[in-house]
Amino acid sequence: MSENIHLHFENITKIYRGGSADGSADVKALDDVSLSVPHGQFLAVMGSSGSGKSTLLHVASGLTKASSGNVQIGETRLSSLSDRQLTHFRRQNIGIVFQAFNLIPTLTAEENILLPILAGGTPSCGKAKMAEAMDQILHRLQLTDRRKHYPDALSGGEQQRVAIARALFTDFLDENSRNSLLFADEPTGNLDTANSEIICRLLRELCDERKHTMVVVTHEPAMARWADRVIVLKDGRIFRDMSAEEFRSARNQEV
Numbered sequence: 001m002s003e004n005i006h007l008h009f010e011n012i013t014k015i016y017r018g019g020s021a022d023g024s025a026d027v028k029a030l031d032d033v034s035l036s037v038p039h040g041q042f043l044a045v046m047g048s049s050g051s052g053k054s055t056l057l058h059v060a061s062g063l064t065k066a067s068s069g070n071v072q073i074g075e076t077r078l079s080s081l082s083d084r085q086l087t088h089f090r091r092q093n094i095g096i097v098f099q100a101f102n103l104i105p106t107l108t109a110e111e112n113i114l115l116p117i118l119a120g121g122t123p124s125c126g127k128a129k130m131a132e133a134m135d136q137i138l139h140r141l142q143l144t145d146r147r148k149h150y151p152d153a154l155s156g157g158e159q160q161r162v163a164i165a166r167a168l169f170t171d172f173l174d175e176n177s178r179n180s181l182l183f184a185d186e187p188t189g190n191l192d193t194a195n196s197e198i199i200c201r202l203l204r205e206l207c208d209e210r211k212h213t214m215v216v217v218t219h220e221p222a223m224a225r226w227a228d229r230v231i232v233l234k235d236g237r238i239f240r241d242m243s244a245e246e247f248r249s250a251r252n253q254e255v
């Protein structure tokens with residue numbers, strides 16, 4: 001595999017056994033999907049409800065095991081890892097932003113951001129380094145004056161930015177790290193246009209400045225316009241695979 005490929009799907013099929021509404025039939029959520037995402041690419045994943053978008057993110061992050069095929073992240077084949085190794089690998093290498101932000105209501109913004117790293121035991125980097133990284137990420141996400149707030153005192157856009165900060169914090173701890181992989185499932189799903197734009201711009205800047213690789217599920221063409229590449233899933237298969245230019249001109253023709 002080329003060194004520049006960050007995420008590689010090789011003939012991935014995912015079948016949910018007895019996954020149909022009445023439990024009598026299997027559901028093929030991903031059907032022989034092959035996909036290579038280079039380092040630093042911002043990939044938008046589109047497609048109608050039930051087309052397999054969330055399943056693709058879950059399989060890519062090792063939260064769900066593929067029924068067949070291989071997922072490789074950098075040099076690592078996810079299927080070669082034990083569950084424990086996989087959890088560790090995910091913590092070190094992948095940030096995930098779920099649609100429901102999953103913030104803990106009894107923890108402040110700052111504490112929520114620190115949660116995954118503290119869950120992995122005491123970090124080796126020391127308190128000063130942690131505080132510096134925290135200041136940096138809060139500033140970057142325009143959350144500095146919200147750091148002590150609890151989730152119920154944050155707007156939807158702010159909660160979403162906390163969820164993104166949590167996903168990226170490990171990466172900010174290590175200034176040499178420039179190859180983080182971020183998965184986000186409809187990160188602007190419930191937000192108004194202004195807040196969506198803040199998130200899109202931020203993801204774009206992180207891709208450009210820090211060479212993050214992003215795989216972002218979205219229903220919104222306005223968000224996909226920020227991406228380098230757009231794939232459209234249909235019935236668990238890649239139905240279209242477009243560069244940003246192709247996506248924009250396809251949209252313009254539709255209007």
Ligand SMILES: Nc1ncnc2c1ncn2[C@@H]1O[C@H](COP(=O)(O)OP(=O)(O)OP(=O)(O)O)[C@@H](O)[C@H]1O
Nearest residue numbers: 016019020027029048049050051052053054055056
């Ligand atoms: N845990 C599960 N058990 C059984 N079937 C599932 C499970 N998760 C997803 N499915 C089914 O797999 C298919 C793909 O689901 P998925 O959640 O990936 O779709 P999606 O494209 O993310 O849809 P949406 O836009 O509504 O979020 C659907 O038919 C869904 O019902």
Ligand SMILES: [Mg+2]
Nearest residue numbers: 053054055185
């Ligand atoms: Mg989904």
